Amino acid sequence: SSYHKVLEENRMLYNQVQDLKGTIRVYCRVRPFLQGQTNGQSTVDYIGENGNIMILNPLKHGKDARKVFSFNKVFGPTVSQEQIYVDTQPLIRSVLDGFNVCIFAYGQTGSGKTYTMSGPDLTTEQTWGVNYRALRDLFQISKERADVVKYEVGVQMIEIYNEQLNGLNVPDASWVPVASTQDVLDLMRTGQKNRAVGATALNERSSRSHSILTIHVYGKELVSGSILKGCLHLVDLAGSERVDKSEAVGDRLKEAQHINKSLSALGDVISALAQKSAHIPYRNSKLTQVLQDSLGGQAKTLMFVHISPEVNSIGETVSTLKFAERVASIELGAARSNK
Numbered sequence: 001s002s003y004h005k006v007l008e009e010n011r012m013l014y015n016q017v018q019d020l021k022g023t024i025r026v027y028c029r030v031r032p033f034l035q036g037q038t039n040g041q042s043t044v045d046y047i048g049e050n051g052n053i054m055i056l057n058p059l060k061h062g063k064d065a066r067k068v069f070s071f072n073k074v075f076g077p078t079v080s081q082e083q084i085y086v087d088t089q090p091l092i093r094s095v096l097d098g099f100n101v102c103i104f105a106y107g108q109t110g111s112g113k114t115y116t117m118s119g120p121d122l123t124t125e126q127t128w129g130v131n132y133r134a135l136r137d138l139f140q141i142s143k144e145r146a147d148v149v150k151y152e153v154g155v156q157m158i159e160i161y162n163e164q165l166n167g168l169n170v171p172d173a174s175w176v177p178v179a180s181t182q183d184v185l186d187l188m189r190t191g192q193k194n195r196a197v198g199a200t201a202l203n204e205r206s207s208r209s210h211s212i213l214t215i216h217v218y219g220k221e222l223v224s225g226s227i228l229k230g231c232l233h234l235v236d237l238a239g240s241e242r243v244d245k246s247e248a249v250g251d252r253l254k255e256a257q258h259i260n261k262s263l264s265a266l267g268d269v270i271s272a273l274a275q276k277s278a279h280i281p282y283r284n285s286k287l288t289q290v291l292q293d294s295l296g297g298q299a300k301t302l303m304f305v306h307i308s309p310e311v312n313s314i315g316e317t318v319s320t321l322k323f324a325e326r327v328a329s330i331e332l333g334a335a336r337s338n339k
């Protein structure tokens with residue numbers, strides 16, 4: 001019967017999910033050179049199959065010029081949106097079984113964070129990012145299970161700018177019930193309109209704010225009556241670039257300080273979780289406060305770390321990869337030795 005099929009599916013999924021639970025996964029994605037770029041020299045020297053990436057620093061010489069960083073996976077510049085999603089899908093599915101999941105996009109401005117999370121063009125499904133693929137899956141699976149579990153889905157869109165939280169879809173940042181991917185697309189358009197800035201300013205501002213799309217799932221099993229609650233946070237972080245202290249003044253300096261503070265607070269929380277510290281410093285930033293319920297415990301975290309291949313980005317590339325290795329370190333070491 002369809003009930004037993006779903007139970008069996010759930011059991012398999014559960015085993016898959018047990019593998020992922022409590023671990024922090026880090027995937028690195030390298031953006032391709034953009035159209036019209038003439039200087040095609042890449043700082044990415046080599047991408048291994050086992051999650052290694054070798055960076056060539058043209059400013060250094062001899063054996064200091066090459067450095068290897070290790071992650072769960074590394075996706076090169078030709079990897080498609082669909083391929084990126086394959087390894088994310090089990091996490092998304094687990095939300096319907098009552099897990100909390102956080103997916104982050106980290107990297108300097110222009111390295112492809114929004115491309116990974118949203119995609120360049122909503123009108124072509126082929127280039128859809130993780131957000132829309134996740135929603136499509138959630139709605140599809142909940143339909144398939146309709147005889148067994150009755151699901152309700154709600155979304156919330158917020159922005160954190162200068163340590164202040166703003167709701168985008170509705171003034172008070174409350175949940176909006178949704179029944180299809182189209183509902184969410186419509187909400188996002190409203191959200192964009194609600195931002196009191198023009199298109200260029202919007203782009204600039206979005207690189208200096210964290211944007212969080214939260215999908216909240218509430219399910220009731222029809223036979224047993226038991227309730228499950230799951231939650232998916234899709235987080236497009238502010239650009240991680242370090243602002244030159246001598247140049248930044250006024251608003252720019254304030255923004256930069258807030259971004260540095262919240263990104264390092266996030267790094268501190270994730271590495272404290274990885275090391276199973278007794279104290280997890282959630283209170284140190286708005287970002288980690290908002291995500292507290294979905295970081296640690298039974299929750300699962302995935303970070304997409306983005307790098308730009310251009311030579312003039314080498315400084316940011318190295319500091320991005322160092323941050324990501326710190327985030328990944330302990331848990332990754334354990335995962336490796338289990339293989």
Ligand code: ADP
Pocket residue numbers: 030031032034077107108109110111112113114115116120207306
């Ligand atoms: P960020 O959000 O980190 O500031 P974007 O996602 O806006 O960066 O990407 C910057 C530019 O690079 C955009 O024009 C985007 O379409 C392009 N881009 C990023 N990643 C890819 C990719 N994997 N393939 C093709 N183009 C990409």
